[in-house]
Amino acid sequence: MHVHPASTWSGTYYVDAGEPSDSDRGAPLHLFDPCQGRSMAFLRTLPSSVYVHPKPGLMVLFPSYVPHMVFPHNGSSARISIAFNLRTDPCP
Numbered sequence: 001m002h003v004h005p006a007s008t009w010s011g012t013y014y015v016d017a018g019e020p021s022d023s024d025r026g027a028p029l030h031l032f033d034p035c036q037g038r039s040m041a042f043l044r045t046l047p048s049s050v051y052v053h054p055k056p057g058l059m060v061l062f063p064s065y066v067p068h069m070v071f072p073h074n075g076s077s078a079r080i081s082i083a084f085n086l087r088t089d090p091c092p
Helices: 036-040
Strands: 009-016 029-032 049-052 059-063 068-070 080-086
Touching: none
Parallel strands: none
Antiparallel strands: 009 059, 009 080, 029 049, 029 068
């Protein structure tokens, strides 16, 4: 799990999702709630994490402070994704 410091936005564009070994899961992008204290709230309104399943042409954009990770891809063909960061100046 990691974040992208000195950036404002982070993202991934999926050129090809590859052939996953498990077609229901593939190798998802896992985004975590950056405010872990929220998980202790009595009336939670947001999920503590979100799974994004790769699909060709899908672009995911999220604030760079959001912790995230990618599961290993074990499919029979390559997954092709382009990860990027955007920054506004001055960087917050």
